[in-house]
Amino acid sequence: MKDTSNRSKAYKVFSMIVLIILALLFLFPLYWIVTGAFKTGQDIYATTPAWLPSQWTMDNFAKLFDRRSAPLFEIGALVGPTVPGAIRWLVNTVFMAVAAMLLTCITAAMAGYALAKKRFIGRAILFSLIVCAMALPKQVILIPLLKEMSALNLYDTLWAVIFPTVGWPFGVFLMKQFSEGIPGEILEAARVDGASEWRTFSTIVLPMVKPGIGALAIFTFINSWNDYFMQLVMLASNSKYTISLGIATMQAETSVDTGLLMAGATLAAVPIIVVFLVFQKYFTQGITMGAVKG
Amino acid sequence: MKKMKRFLAIALTLAMVLSLAACGGSKKEETTTSGSEQTQETTEASGTSISLWTYPIGGWGDENAVKELTDAFEAETGIKVTVEYLAYADGDDKVNAAITAGKAPDLIMEGPERLVANWGAKGYMVDLADLLDDTDKAEISPAALSACVTGEGAVYEYPLVMTAHCMAINKNAFEEAGALQYVDLDSHTWTTEDFFNAVAALYAYYGDTVAAVFCAGQGGDQGTRALVNNLYGGTFTNEDHTAYTWDDAANIKALEQLQNTDGITFDASLQGGDEIVKFYQGILKMGFCWNIAQQLDPNAAGTGAEKTITGDDIVFMSFPSETGESKLCGGIWGFGIFDNGDSARIDAAKQFIKFMCDSEHTADAVRTAKYFAVRDTAEGADLSGIWADEPIMAEYNKLMPYLGDYYQVTTGWAQARTSWWNMLQDIGEGADVAETVSTYMAEANAAAAG
């Protein structure tokens, strides 16, 4: 007995050490991005890596902000002041992620409830369709989608990126799993009381699936912030770029400037990491619930 | 939960503000499109807005420099030009996606292999023959002009600048390794023997890769083609540009020798642009993807002409050949117009080309590109003295006589480029040269045939 407890203690220490090493390895890319953003050309191009910037510099950010310019926003005839392109990319990214998040949450909450609680004709088929489409990479429908967007006059607008994200049925699937947990008796009672369908949904269903909506919101936000493929195909002009697309374009240019890329990557990663850290608790809660219900 | 509520509330208001912004944005688009329809009806050019997509051709990839030119154009004609900057790594994809969506730009700046042999041949471009009168035809260098004209006589590119692509060496590294004896710094030429001796000396001194035959993609592949072709006098295509001939014994000998030389790596993680960086960092001692724009501003990093980041001197060199006289690949860049079916915008785009390529403003356009003008005079303005105050340009002129055949307009060119870098990757991994070459060249010739 003592022997096994010693062994399990040794194993615990060993696994803790491995864990800490792994954690450091997982942190390293992020560390490398952020420090790289403040390194001088000499440090970055040194054959012996500089673990810390030998001299902290803002040059990379200066270059990033000096690169392209675009109006901060365009509302009708009202055009915002000219700002560095990277700032506009951030604005675009925030707009895109928030719009995708809101539309997804609204549509998915309604659809998820219907799929879970309504016994309508064609439900089984629709659900299998959703399940199959969930894993579908967007590259598959790339060309028809591009033609469709151009026909709808949405090519080179952020909507061309937002709408397919909303159409992706993962949200519906997730919300269906959450809505399954709503007891049928409550809904029945509401119906007996003469509540309208919409009232039942808004006053009974919505509050009960709120954690699910929260999870889906954060999930969609991060996903669309980090998506890249749709943007690559659908967005053509610099003032419509998102931050991911902006960095990818910088990496594609003839003269590769690693410091500049790291500055861009910092600008892309830090805001979303802050969002994640602030809402971390809801996030972990949300994704766990999604799975347990699933 | 309270926090969650607050978060949702903030998100909602933020979203509302932003969607307002976006709705406004789309409304604005409607007004501009209706605006352009109006101009179409009245066929009044002023007030028109046209778009230009440009690849990074010297300073034409730099927003501030280009803005000066487009501002000058707008001041004179009232036509607004919106510019988008493409990269070689994914610029083609962007243009093709835009063509698919029916939203191709009005103007595009690149070379004949794209404008003439590809988009032009596929029927997306406007014939610019009416922009070229007899004076223009006499003024423009015949080599440059012929590359911009198809077999049927359609002109899909109006050329602005040209250069010869070359290679470069790190002079300090050569000096330290005792390899400077193999290069002629005055004529900027060397023989094949000199080249391999220099590689051996550098490798003996540094014990590591000194030059990379880069092949991660097609970017900058004119460098690897010129290197291989020149070493023993091979050719890439036949003279009438109908078939690929890079399986001749001279090329195979060159590839085999490169494959077996210590210090030279076939690097499938680098494209031309990456190789420039490694050379600029001082890691590679030779760069095969070089030209005058790089010489003036290495890696476009703004750290001074003719210097690596470590402060070493860069010397541009012709590619080595058995006699020392090599055939350099040319670059010819100019403008093409996509046929968007809107005559007002096509006219405006033509005005733009006239303004940049054939007027008193041509000197500025050429200077921005950091290359040589394709003509000596434009509408009476003398262009021969543009670079008189720039000694590096004058020195570079020594290479211009070596400018070889512009074979990049051979049919099936896009496939040939793809086959070339795929072939280099295989050779780099030790595949049999003769066999690999013939497989990949067959692929390119199949494309050339049909």
Next chain:
Amino acid sequence: MAKQPKSAMSRALVRRETISGYLFLLPSLIFFVGFVIIPMVICIVNSLTDANMNTQGLGNFVGLKNFIDLWKDDTFLEALKNTFVIVIVSVPTVCAFSLWVSSAIYKLNGKLLSAFRCIFYLPVVTGSVAVTVVWKWMYDNYTGVFNYVLKSTGLIEKNINWLGDSKYALWCIILILFTTSVGQPIVLYVSALGNVDQSLVEAAQVDGATNFQVFWKVKWPQMMPTTLYILVITTINSFQCFALIQLLTSGGSGTNTVMYYIYYTAFKLTEKAGHFGYANAMGVILAIFIGLLSALQFKLAKEK
């Protein structure tokens, strides 16, 4: 007699349920049908034609020619193979790794636990493009940290060209994919392990079961639903890896995948550029494989 009104009522009920069900589904269906189903249908129709960039309408019907050509296209077959290697390697390793990490951390105190959870989740939120550019730098043949560390510790003698050598490139990409995939499974397993019925565990321990036995016989079956969910999302994730290929190798060095090859065929300036029928045929094949895979996974999920 008594039966009839009931069935009439249920018919009315079915109708009412159907109408209200579809009303609730309507907003979602607009997006789902408009931007997933319709393009998918067009994709299938297009895959049977010779449509290209010039084609205005649908193009000429060519039957199964595109599919037959694909079967003879070595590049496509290699891409298909690589796609499956990525999925088959990354899904089980992600599951196993995250299970191990979660079982090692789930009993730690709250702060430490959430710190670990965050760290393993960070690569997910950092974003694919930012992650890709930094890994490209780390893998660099000449100035990357990997070669530096391995060389200075004497593990390798010569620099390894990680992304330029077909022996390594695909594995390098799988490694990046791995770091960006384990975050969510770890979160899920931690909570699943926390929710395991303790009375069963104690009963097993009283019966003299070893830790290992407790894990496999008691905990593992209870975590089955979580595992299946993780399998599904990891599979989805693995099929979405496009940025890694496009930005790191452009499909060279033996790393082509079907997702990249579709894009390449459609938009790269090659002789095949704009062979939309051909590209769509690839999409159809990929969709069929994915459909089968998800159907299989969900069948498994239902049986459990």
